[in-house]
Amino acid sequence: MSAFLRRFARNRGAVVGAVLLVLVIGMALFAPLLFPGSPWDMAGAPFQPPGEDGMLLGTDSLGRDVAAGIAYGAQVSLIVGAVSTAVALLIGVALGAVAGYLGGWADDAIMRFTEFFQTIPSFVLAILLVAIFTPSIASIIVAIAVVSWPPVTRVVRAEFLSLRNREFVQAAEVLGKRPLAIVLTDILPNALSPIIVLASLMTATAILLESSLSFLGLGDPNMMSWGFLIGSGRSVIRLAWWMSVFPGLAIFLTVLALNLVGEGLSDALNPRLRKRGAAH
Amino acid sequence: MSLLEVSGLTVALPPGGDRPNAVEGIDLTLDAGEILCVVGESGSGKSMTANATMRLLAPGLAVRSGSIRFDGRDLLRLPEEEMRRLRGARLAMIFQEPMTALNPLMRVGDQIAEALRVHGAGNDAARRVPELLEAVNLPDPRAIARSHPFRLSGGQRQRVMIAMALALEPALLIADEPTTALDVTTQKQILTLIREIQQRRGTGVMFITHDFGVVAEIADRVAVMQRGRIVEQGPAAQVLNRPEHPYTRALIAAVPQGHAAARPARSVSTETILQLSGVRKTYHRAGGWFGKGVAVPAVADADLVLHRGETLGVVGESGSGKSTLARCVIRLVTPEQGEILFGGTDLRPLSRNAWMPYRRQIQMVFQDPFASLNPRRTVGEAIAEGPITHGVPRDTALAKARELLSLVQLPPEAMNRYPHEFSGGQRQRIGIARALAMEPQLLIADEPVSALDVSVQAQVLALLTDLRERLGLTMLFITHDLRVAAEICDRVAVMQRGRIVEQGPTEQVFRSPRHPYTKALLDSVPGRGWVPPVAHGIDLAKSE
């Protein structure tokens, strides 16, 4: 573990990403302390530029504090990102494990199914799903999960397929271990690194997706998310640039952080690749 | 003046390596028309020496001192462009992995022509390419030239590599383990080819290898490397037969004798423990959505008998079906036909559950010590896992695991450590302990030593021999290495393309092979004429 941390810490970008991520999570956790009351409260005069009226990042068209919106928005964006990723992982790992471990027709069927989902333009499908099931945090999470599991399936399947033929798995089989035990104790733990890396990147993508949906007006109207902030600031961008610029930066930094952490994890969990990276 | 003079070559490793320098103070000379074998175990720095000569060291590795004089010029001080013009024209190199050494997207002929073109000899490429391919004994050179590499076999690709290396008749050819990835019959042909061409053209060859058999086959002179240094250097006959340095002696002693006759035949019971008859396994390559699948027979109508206490070797080249056969016996692969009688029961039709009792009785040791242990479980867990699965109480199983560790000569602290903390030979011992934890009657060993360096190989073989005697094990021993088979097997079965072409007592098969394939195999064993001097009393254990 400490070796892993050392390797991770060697990647400067990853450390920056991790620090950023911790800040964002901290902001989400402490939003109620930093900004008591609701982010929807009209706290000041509308369209106050940053710094004025005691509003660090200005106010929006109803005089709501943009900074409070960003802090509470971190909650929504992170929850949506994390939960939808978890759901996608659940689907993806289950399908990928079955496909990779069983092989044969099950693999064939699952892979056709996965390819099918990869063919469908995912953003269009997400929009459709949210539109049809009316925008709410649940429908948004489901829609994002539904469009983001295929890569997980592919990765998990590939890992399982290669691990399945690894000698230690065969050895376990020869010892008479049950398939489920083999999957859970021998294969899955060794397939975790790419899944973890993928999960961090997927969370980033989910946050982007959520913001895109909110931007199109498909956000949950009771959830102050970053996408909602940009969407509501978009039409007043010339009047109040801060309304779209700051939430945009928040998304950018969070997504960037998740990507950097993902790359760091990938390097740290995959010493072979790290060496290659260093060699050049 | 020699063709190549390396003196005082030191290449630094990046900080954090196991030693400061990859190679240190290397002095070598090579004359035109001479083959110099640089021999050593993995990590000894032999490939590094070759790469340094070509100035193809991976970035991050730097020559710290020394010179490499070729034709009187120091290669290390040449400008990059001049060095490039020498490469391929005056200095050429071939590599170990023929499967990856050619650009997969380029036709073979184009790749050879490219070698000509970049040195300004592209005009007569159309004529030269088939000539070159013919010179390396490739059939239908024009067709081969039009092929992409993936259509060619490993041996054919290595010939292409040689044709490409020799396209501009270089004065120096560096061959970095060029036959290691090849089957023994192919290896024989390639070695012959290199020798022929070298003699015809007077090329100087620096030949990197780990295999003393190959050295005996091809070398004029030998340099032995250990941990980045040359420990002994001299004419082949002298180094092979009268090694002076203790390390050389130890290495040569570890080379399997390859002579069954050298060992007294063991007494074996006549009780049949395993009987295979008509076992057949065919692989079907999936044909995609609408394509037709392709059937590949891996094992065809194999018959075998194994007596209690006996070691039966299954030998053959890669793709001969020997591993599949072993996996059929232990139900890692389900054969579609035939009988597998174990103690009188046909194992083939048994369900997964019905097989469970036999899991205790038949166990397996795998080839790759790095892949055969779950990297995320401790050694103790790995060894105790089997018995626990079969209902042995955890404490008992762990206590047993500790005993087994000492049996395979590992310290008990190993219990709580993870596989990556061990060397290849140690891991193979752990694998053996894991198999023995089940107290099996039949042990299947699938190439258990082929991924190991020669000195480690000897130790593991010795361990297996010892355990066999002490535990009265019956073994099915799969190997491609005839020397190893001769060393350990009572009887051997020779497989070719899924069929057993010959079987019998080891001595009889090796001494008077009846099947032409067996003969060809035996003829191909490198250094067949060389008998390693027996050197008793050399302590090899330290080398791990």
Next chain:
Amino acid sequence: MELTRRNLLGATLGATAAAPVLMSAGAALAQGVTPRRGGMLTTILNPEPPVLQIGVNNQTPTLIAGTKITQGLLQFTPKLEPLPQLAKSWTVSPDGLEYVFKLEENVTWHDGKPFTADDVVFSVMQFNREVAPRLRGVLAGIAEATTPDPHTARFVLKQPFEPFLLCFDATAMPIVAKHLFEGQNFRTAPAVQHPVGTGPFRFVEWQRGNFVRMERYEGYWKPGKPYLDGILWRIVPDGQSRRLAIESGQVVMTTATDIEPFDIPALRAKPNLAVTTAGWEYFSPLFWYDLNQRVGPLADKRVRQAMSMALDRNFIVQRLWFGLGRPATGPIASTTRFYDATAKLPPFDVAKAKKLLDEAGHKPGAGGMRFALKHLIPPYGEIWNRMSEYFRQAMRQIGIDVTLESTDAGTWASRVANWDYETTANVLYQFGDPTLGVERSYVTSNIQKITFTNTAGYSNPRVDELFQAGRTAATAAERQKAFSEVQHLLVEEVPLLWVVEVAYPTVTDKKLRNVIQTGTGVHASFDDVFLAS
């Protein structure tokens, strides 16, 4: 108050067909500019309407663009006095039952066929009767429709209906070509996709998602008009792009909701642009929060009063609408006839609102909340979202926990129509007269499962009586009496939370002249609009 009506009618009876033209030309000359012929008017159409035939679709963009093609018999001044359009004059019998319209001669449809009284009777009695549900009741009151001669149309009512003339604006009663619609499904007839009218501009091309192009109709019945060569309606779905378009001169006019309220102050400051909120008097749109009276607490008058008091209407007008419009004072907009300024809602007072809720038995529970309500956000854009968000915050201040629900236009309409909502928001046009545009939202007889009826389910027999009196009274004075009383009564009962009298801004390049001339503003036919050089 017979006199008032006489005066009104007298003024219009005396008007000649040329009067408005002279008026506007005069106005133009007064500014020292002679009308210039030529030039293309580029403007914006937003959102892109499904069709351009008024009647088949009555959304604002359809009305604004469609009125350049399709005309009505009359148009109206900002004071809601009738002016001629296709009818050059008209008479009303003293008993208020017979209406005779003298039509312009020499009018042709864009396909060259002559326009006659038959077209008028067809449009009134068949086309509009079917496609305009709002007028169905009025039109059912016509006992007889005849054409004494090809240029005269005569309607006899079953009983007097004082606001009858107000129904003849192009936006309410478009006159369509009988020969193109008779015997066809009015909604799918070919003429719907390729509208043909009598207006100054004819339809040329519609690249969906991109633009609609209209050209001068050379056979237009007013000689020498229109001045413009044509009108290009660009479809610009993005608010910022629309603002950019008018600022940069890519378009020279924006209408209705094209420009978001918050952009107006900046545009007012531009020297080359003119911003006006005039021209919506005929419609007088009134914004309110709709309360479904069937939902527990909302049946209680005190709760509604409290909610009304929790709204800071000045804040809303200043901060959300950027001064476009006025705080609403009651159910009838101040620009609509029979508005009574003495009927006024109680002022913004949070403390009093809380007290009222306490009295109504809604004590604050956990978290200070008294009860919960859902609010269905009307899916029509930015300002609606902001208004809904404001509503939630304002209600939370007095302890009503409001949750927002977002939805789409279709679902919104069907849920409102099916009374399947707790609260929502809405804007309704008043069409100049309480009987035409106000009554429908409050009377018991109009509690229907159709949008824009009394879907809130408010019912008060006295209110019903008073609206009925206002509808049937023959004189304006009698009507005023009824409507004054009803305003006082409704302000007390607050069935709906009236918030803003909306005034949509029209932004024009100052080169563009004669744009807002009537009480329907940009819904005029634009035959005298010109681009000064």
Next chain:
Amino acid sequence: MDASRLPGFLLRRLLKSALVIVAIAICNFLLIHAAPGDPASVIAGQSGSADPQFMEQLRHQFGLDRPLHVQLGIYLRDVLTLDLGFSHRQQMPVATLILDRLPATLLLTGAAFLLAVSGGVALGALAARRAGTWADSAITALALTFYATPLFWVGLMLVLLFSVQLEWLPSFGMSDPGLDLHGPALWWDVAQHLVLPALTLGLFYLAVYARLTRATMLEVADQDFVKTARAKGVPEGRILRAHILRNALLPVITFAGIQAGQLIGGSILVETVFAWPGIGRLAFDALLARDYAVLLGVFFCTSVMVIVLNLATDLLYAVVDPRVEVTG
């Protein structure tokens, strides 16, 4: 791949694509039926009246009173004859609406795609070539920035900069119909309008390709055959072009096929921000009005586009890589 086997390969791929199209149609059908309320009530809602008799009439008209599998059959037949339904809001067949808008979307996504692929591969190659230098760091940082920035936000910022501040480029629309341009002048006008949306849409994917190209080039550069090329004295420039880049492009091609769908999805956002009259905008308008017929039509149409593109990339791959399993 042998040219002689191409027709068979093509046929198999076409068959497979046809199956996927049918699957998408079925998926579409299920989505309509998953929507709360049946299609009749959705349409009734759109026309603002929900009179039970009207609903019954609509149900009958759409065959909603038939068994589900019969409805599915009818729907599939309609789709396969390119009848994507009727938009009751727009009063037009969905197929006509989509075909009207398709060229604009193809132009936008095509331009963005070209920009992304050519720019991304060039930058990625440069970064890989200069791995470890400031140029590499700069390109990597830039790529990461574009990769992490929401598309629509980039669009807004570009408008703010190039249209509002600098007034260099038009910020919305596909051309200026007011100018009534024809021929080359029209094309020039369209090209100017295309710059910002194509840039917005392309930048994200440019980042993706740059990262991918850099990574695969470094990976390929490590492979044995590159060492072989070096050992035979091939100059570095040629090694890069003929050996590394060509092999590194294979995953890029595969990826291009996969993400073509995302590009079309992204066009919804970009077309909305830039008022580009393509099917993305159509989808957005349909979304606001919940015009499901149009939304599903766009969904179907974009899926078919992706399938066609995938087919094209598969063919390209088969031509470029001799190892492709012709049975695919």
